Amino acid sequence: MRILVAEDEPRIARFVERGLKANGYACTVVEDGIAALDLASGGEFDLLVLDVGLPRMDGFQVLRALRGMGVGLPILMVTARTGVEDTVQGLEEGANDYIAKPFRFEELLARVKLRAREAQAGTAAAASGGDVLTLGDLSLDLRTRIATTPGEDGTPRGVELSSREFTMARVFLESPRQVLTRDLLLSRVWGYDxxxxxxxxxxxxxxxxxxxxxxxxxxxxxxxxxxVDPAASA
Structure with missing residues (x-):
């Protein structure tokens, strides 16, 4: 797994880089947002660990630019900001996870491992042909992250989902008609407490x-x- 770390605090950057390399990950560090955007958009990395407080372009600007370009690279936001608004903003704009400073490396590593497992699961699903989940007339393409439902005229329509919406839809479709608790959804969709x-x-x-x-x-x-499938329940 190739990880790009965008962090302008040298001490934290070295700490993260050493830890990731010690655990077998290839790691590249950049110190500003423009460099992060340039490398992250090149398709050479499997995960971006993105600090919010970067010079030249902040982390939110990098995130918006990448998602605006259609880059689906998983992004783990790192920030000293602890407000709920910042967390929601990052997740809504397409971040896959969020961790607040100060953090223990074990916590960061757990998030990285989760992203690696998700990537492996997606690869395995695509290789086995299981790249579309369905329930009745609802389908979810795991490659494009597009949900398809009938429109008002009955013809299929594609619906773009945010990162969290997609993950939640996938969890539901992998366990159709089963009652999923809020705690289970929180764990499966956000991946941590x-x-x-x-x-x-x-x-x-x-x-x-x-x-x-x-x-x-x-x-x-x-x-x-x-x-549920509304047609089957009718």
Whole structure:
């Protein structure tokens, strides 16, 4: 796994670089946002560890530029900012994960390993032909991250999902008709013990319902949510 680290604090950059290399990862470090954007858009890396407070271009600007270019490189945001608004902004604009300074290297490594497992799972799914998940007339393409549902006239329409929406949709489609608790969704979608807004799962379920249809994600009072096929339930 080839990791690009964008960090302008030399002490932290050395700390992260040494730790990643000691665990078998190839690691390249850059110190400003423009260099990060240039290298991250080249297709040579499997993960970007992106500090928010970079010179020349900050981390949010780099993130927006990459996603605007259609670059799907997984991005782990690193920041000294601890506000919920900053966390939500990063996730909404396409970051895959978020970690606040100061952090222990073991925590960072756990996030990196999670991204590696996800990448391997996606590769395996594509190799086996299992690159589309379906439930009734809902489908999710794991390569393009496009959900397809019938439009108002009944013809299929593609819907773009944010990074978190896609991951949540995938979790639901991998366990159709099963009740998934909020804690399980939090763990599977965010990959760690999230310490931000307590209603983040409910918020993203709302976002997903707006994209694929509110009737598809059913609230099970006191338990969680489950994905259903409305046509089969009728």
């Amino acid at each position: 999230y310490e931000g807004a307590s209603n983040v799962v409910d918020v993203y379920v709302g976002y997903l319902r707006g994209k694929i249809g509110a009737e598809r994600v059913v609230t099970v009072r006191g338990a969680g949510y489950k994905l």
